[in-house]
């Protein structure tokens with residue numbers, strides 16, 4: 001059975017200690033999803049008509065509740081998805097900030113007044129919530145992603161059905177309990193499960209926001225199109241960092257090492273290709289050195305940078321990609337093997353000398369593995385960076401403003417960064433990719449309102 005199939009029970013295991021069962025709960029059947037949608041539909045009129053100020057207060061109260069429960073959520077995140085504790089702390093803090101940000105956005109103007117055909121006519125736009133928002137989320141940001149979707153959905157008056165990834169079931173259920181105290185009953189319902197529950201959610205809701213892998217995102221989007229409902233899908237990446245000869249070698253190596261290997265490379269924005277222009281020797285040595293300095297191990301420890309990957313399959317994907325690289329004549333600069341300890345640990349892996357057809361250069365592995373590629377010029381580097389089906393984020397490291405400006409115009413990703421890691425997201429800025437990485441409108445920041453509301457144009461003329 002593939003991991004996308006589903007049984008009657010959802011189980012999540014701690015990746016550092018797979019004998020630790022973190023959640024074991026019934027999966028939401030199609031009927032259970034339909035029932036939850038029917039109840040959410042009853043909750044919608046009241047929440048959608050609740051004054052914006054009150055909705056804002058509810059989100060503020062939810063933010064306070066998450067703050068009070070931070071320690072518990074951080075522990076659960078470390079235990080259930082193996083995220084190193086410092087990153088878990090940062091993510092919970094970000095979740096609180098997201099709730100407060102959208103509490104404020106609930107009070108923003110909800111339309112414009114436009115010049116009308118005559119002075120006796122009022123022409124304006126007004127936004128309204130769309131109904132039940134179905135949110136389908138991955139396991140790697142188990143607090144931030146559900147919140148960056150649920151907070152705007154709720155702020156603008158929608159009700160929510162959240163289908164979290166099976167691997168992050170416990171944290172989703174606990175998060176919903178914590179923020180649910182500030183909301184009317186059934187404004188937010190979590191439906192644990194896998195593909196069956198996910199499909200049933202898409203069948204039952206009025207709009208769908210998905211984050212996860214490309215194949216699943218495409219299936220979800222196709223179903224949404226079939227139903228004629230608005231959708232957005234944020235999916236995978238194969239992100240490049242380009243290093244120009246004028247870049248500070250040690251500094252760029254440290255930043256790229258952390259973008260490639262932090263949280264064991266399990267971020268959609270992780271660097272998985274480093275393209276070095278000119279002689280790559282010094283930079284490659286510095287990158288290997290920076291990765292070697294990273295502490296690998298128990299994600300509960302403060303100094304851990306690289307914890308486990310999420311499952312045994314994920315670990316095998318990384319070691320499989322390293323073996324394939326070796327068999328194609330690539331050089332394993334470091335890593336390439338699973339660690340000899342319990343839990344799904346794999347050594348951070350750097351590879352160079354790959355032929356252009358190697359899968360590592362074209363497909364997302366989603367683990368701590370990064371290819372180093374040589375290029376002769378910035379033009380060639382940009383061509384290589386752009387030459388993949390994905391288009392989420394690209395970075396360049398240079399002190400030359402002309403190169404930075406040209407790069408920003410020529411690279412075909414949704415996010416473009418100069419002297420900054422590919423990883424890292426500002427929740428108040430629009431977020432999304434190009435090509436296979438993204439479908440539908442951007443999320444986060446002010447862009448969220450467009451997706452979670454529909455716009456009405458009203459013309460009121462004076463009577464004769």
Ligand code: NAD
Nearest residue numbers: 137138139164165194195198199212213216234235236268
């Ligand atoms: P996934 O695609 O396997 O699962 C995502 C969600 O979809 C889960 O909740 C899963 O249960 C559900 N699902 C699976 N099959 C379904 C179906 N047929 N219909 C409806 N729902 C279904 O992804 P994952 O392993 O949880 O997460 C890792 C992936 O997410 C990586 O590809 C990563 O790049 C991507 N990701 C992207 C972003 C972004 O914002 N671009 C952020 C984080 C992760």
